[in-house]
Amino acid sequence: MPLTTLPVLSLADAPAAFSAAIGASFRTFGFAMVCDHGIDPALIARAWDLTEAFFALPEDEKRSYFTPELAGARGYTPFGREIAKGARVSDLKEFWHVGRDLPEGHRLLDASMPHNIWPARPAGFRETFEALYAAFDAAGATILSRIAVDLGLAPDWFDPAIAEGNSVLRLLHYPPIPHAPEGAIRAGAHEDINLITLLLGAEEAGLELLTKEGEWIEVAPPPGALVVNIGDMLQRLTNHVLPSTTHRVRNPAGERAGFSRYSMPFFLHLCSDFPFVTLPQCISAENPDRYPVSITADEYLQERLREIGLKR
Structure with a gap:
């Protein structure tokens, strides 16, 4: 019988134990829930307070921070x-x-x-989100070091690859939708582009992942825990040994x-x-290299931004 509930892992556990558990x-799921x-x-x-306050601002004020040519890279x-x-x-x-x-x-400034x-x-916005970005960056690097060990790599293997990485903190607002347009949902079924995603806020119902058996299951972490999922870049690097899982936010x-x-x-x-070169330990006779042609992380990102409509 397939598993339908994600385990809750503790980053305070011994590194080897956490590496095995998140692997x-x-x-199984392409996802994990992580506390501590x-x-x-x-x-x-x-x-949270500042996120709610910003999105409550008048529409024309929010749109003054929208720069279409940046393809969503910064601002609104x-x-x-x-x-x-x-x-x-x-x-x-x-x-x-x-x-x-x-x-x-x-x-890399472009x-x-x-x-x-x-x-x-609102007041304090910059200071708060600069601090939160740095905190996410540090937590993400620690989790990646544990993933590296599970893949048979040195714990610091990802460090130079992400030290100046194009990581992004997204503040998301899904407005009330008493009458959603036909076929529209808060976030359509998709996979993330990046290495891994660290998510706060999934305690509010709606996030679901698609299992290997084709069933949608709810992702419901305990308060304050992170939901962590694999993105397409890690899937590519590991030759699909670690799968990027389809997920959505239903209405x-x-x-x-x-x-x-x-x-x-x-x-x-x-x-x-960063040049994509498939990890040798993820290539075998049963799982031949799907990506023999190397591209850079930015080339891959730009291709995907066009696919999701942020880059025209």
Whole structure:
């Protein structure tokens, strides 16, 4: 009988035990739930308050931070702009992106990794989300080190690959939807582009993953826990040994349709000029290399941004 409930893992466990546990959860579900991740609860609470306050601003004020030529890389992206790959209708969401700050003259400073955009209000927005970005970055690096060990790599194998990675913190708002357009849901079925995603906010019902058996199951972490999932970049690097799992955010039923939903995913990315070369230990006679032609992480990202409508 297939498993239908994700285990809750503790990052405070011994590294070897956590490595084995997250590897098993990833191979079964492509997802894991992680507590004891070390991100300050008080910082998270401030971030929720500021996220709600920002999205409550007037529409024209929010849109003043929208820069179409950045393809959603920084600042505000309006409601209905993003569409799941292959979908007919746009997702029912708006969002804000915070990225890695690079100094002037840095080799990676371009339209893919531009300077951050910061709103004039609410007060404390920049300071809070710079701190939260750094906290997510650190937690993600620790989790990746455990994944590396499970793959038979050195614990620090990913460190240089993500040290200047194009990671993005997304503040997500799904507005109330008493009357959703036909066929539209809050986030259509999709896979993430990046290495791994660390998500806060999944306690509010709606997030579901598609199992290998073709069944949608709910992802419901305990309060404060992270949901961590594999992205397409890690799937590619591991030759599908670690699968990028399809997931969605379904529309709420009943009175919950009248409430907003907020979440904060951190999309942990490789450095833009990282070259994809399939890990040798993930290639075998039964699993030949699916990706013999190497491309960079940024080339892959730009291709996917066009597929989801953020880049024209």
